[in-house]
Amino acid sequence: MVTVAHLTGKLLDKKPFIQEALARGLINYASLADELKPEIERELGKRVKPSAVMMALRRASEKLGKRLSSKARFGEDANITITSDLFEITVPNSYENLKRLGKVHDSLELGKGDLLTITQGISQITIIANRKNKKRIESIFKQTKIIKVIDKLASVTLRLPPNSVEIVGIFYLVTRAFAWEDIPVVEIVSTLDELTCIVREDDTSRSFDTLKKLLRSRKR
DSSP states (O other): OOOHHHHHHHHHHTOHHHHHHHHTTOSOHHHHHHHHHHHHHHHHTSOOOHHHHHHHHHHHHHHHHHHHSOSOOBOTTOOEEEEEEEEEEEEEOOHHHHHHHHHHHHHSOGGGTOOEEEEEOSSEEEEEEEGGGHHHHHHHTTTSOOOEEEEEEEEEEEEOOTTGGGSTTHHHHHHHHHHHTTOOOSEEEEETTEEEEEEEGGGHHHHHHHHHHHHHHHBO
């Protein structure tokens, strides 16, 4: 049976930011009920009382609060590392380009601080490296199509708990924090105990501050 509560939940599922605001207690129930009421009435085919929608919102916010305040926490050893002056190059995923990756690896001084991140997708390969190595890497791929090059990037790396693979919501906490601060994330790269967000250099300071606030609120 379709009810006001069911339709309210269905509408909220399409509005993740409203869900977040409800869970934080930032939304006026009466105002949101007024906004959702016409659509709920169209679905039900009859008029509904604003109080019924408000009650459904209150119950939904209680459930959301429990869900969003999950057990996801960062350890006391969590820290943030920033690397600036990076660039990204994306090429097709092909046998020839996979062989060229070895040349990229050998051309860099990884033991002396050079950064290299390689992500192999189904159809593309993305390489992130220090901008000082840009010409060298581009020359390695000069005989293939370069899909895209993005300059002026930085990495913001967050140390994760050793058991992060067992914790629901760790990645969500980070991406949610960036979304709330309106910070676009160019790439996300992860290892077992590190989560790295690649952002524009202009957003480096805000990204650091965002993760710092997140750590303060979510440390064990």
